[in-house]
Amino acid sequence: MRNKDTSLLISNKLSLKQGYILALSLILIVATLKFAAMQVLVVRQDGAAAVINVSGRQRMLSQRTAFFSTAFMTSVGQEARENIGKDLLRTIDEFEDNHNDLIYGNVERGLPPLNNQTIYDIYFTDNPALNDLVREYIAAARVILDSDGQVEYARKALQYIYDNGPDVLLKNLDAVVKLHEQKAQEDVLFISRVQTFFWVITLIILFLEGWFLFRPMERQLRTNMAELVRREKKIKAQLDELERFTTIASHDLQEPLRKILGFSERLSLALEGKLDDKAQTYMDFISSGAHHMRGLVHGLHAYARIPAAEGALEEVDVNKVVKQCLKLLAEEVEASKAIIKYQDLPVVVYNRQMIATVFEDLIGNAIKYRGAQNLVINISACRKDTDWIFCVADNGIGIDEKFFERIFTMFQRLHRKEDIEGTGLGLAIVKKIVERHGGNVWVESELGLGSKFYFTVPKDI
């Protein structure tokens, strides 16, 4: 058996999926069985109704035969006799057809053949047998027809009809009808019992399912939910602690750092001119190391503070932000003789401080990683559905495509410290800020031609 995640188990033997499949299958089976049973029974009832109808009609037809026989014999005139003769013939024929159909069945009329012992006995075994009675009755009626009104010819037959018609025949026909009705009632009762039976079975199955399947299922789900909530709380607590830790650590690191930087500067000044080459090299290494560390600590501090400052969103005019950044980077812009173009940038909902950081870093990078030709930086924005896509494009040294993802990782640098200064944190911070506001950041670039840094600002943050 495959190893299953315990959260999906009802018991050791049954998984959640197997459980509800089993539950649904059982109900389906019961419903289908009941449906099938009912179909069969209903069809039987149809047959029973037809039988009752026809056998009831036989009673009427038997009396009608007697009536028309009398009318036939007492009719005056050829024409009258012919007319009544037709009625009599029709009646006899129907009587006979019905009698045959009741015994042997007729598919077109929906009549089943005899299948009840008691009724069979009435027709064939009793004394007198109804079948014999009926056949003789019909034969007598036909004799009367043949007689064409001649009394002598028809006398016996007529007598037979008078003797049996309203009496024995009718009684037997009645008995048959009653028996059919009784049987039909019994069948209805049977159907009712079958219904009750299935109802009870369904109740039992539902109860069993509820107790053995759904209760454990629900309990398992509740346990799973509780576990998820617990884990989420735990993770959140750990994240909070991590953020606090990073903030405090980067904060506490600044104090000894200030001492090192401060005093090495003082030392440098104090020993100016008094150091040999080697000692001077040592001093330089100390200074540059301390400065580098300061950059890192500041970067870490900024990175750690990003989630905490999430709440302060406002409407920010990006044009103003870019203007501010350029003022901040005035020295670098001057030194690089960069031409920076931007126009009609939109107003977005963002944390003012953070979007300034993003642009500072992206523009700063464009200046830092410039190439030989005159640096041109283009800052633009375009709309995609409801989001804004910002782009900072430069014509600098570009980036090899295999590094497109790496550069956004903390401390990943592509150049030596000596060639281009940097702490490797800038883009990691940009990424964190952009993603915190629900956007994405990516780069398109070609070595030697320049880079385009894109980031999105969604409409709803």
Place this chain on the structure above:
Amino acid sequence: MIHVLLIEDDEGDAFLLKEAMDKTQFKNTLHHCCDGIEAQDFLQDDESSRPDFILLDLNMPRMDGHETLKWIKANDDLKDIPVGILTTSSAEEDIRQAYKNYASYYITKPTTFEDLQAVINVIDEFWLRTVKLPRRS
């Protein structure tokens, strides 16, 4: 005369290591390359002398230590030069990967100069004097 190649991107660390090696007892020439790319150029250059031992840093821009190590060990001419990893990282994954790629030695950079000297002495004692390695003529 032992030739040692140091592949290290940080100027300060390179400087300190050179000082530590100068203070040890064995005669050596130390050549310094700043990253994997420079090292490749140096090692492939016929003019330069083949190093007897390579000290390799892991965190370098452009081509990092792991990639450089793999490249050295894949090169028929160079694969039997012992390579010692000298890095700030004490991450298990780095150690595992280094040995997997046939590094001979893994040292976490010590913080004090004294400790650095001790490390250099060990390297000197074992790898450069005691262990006899087949050399290509």
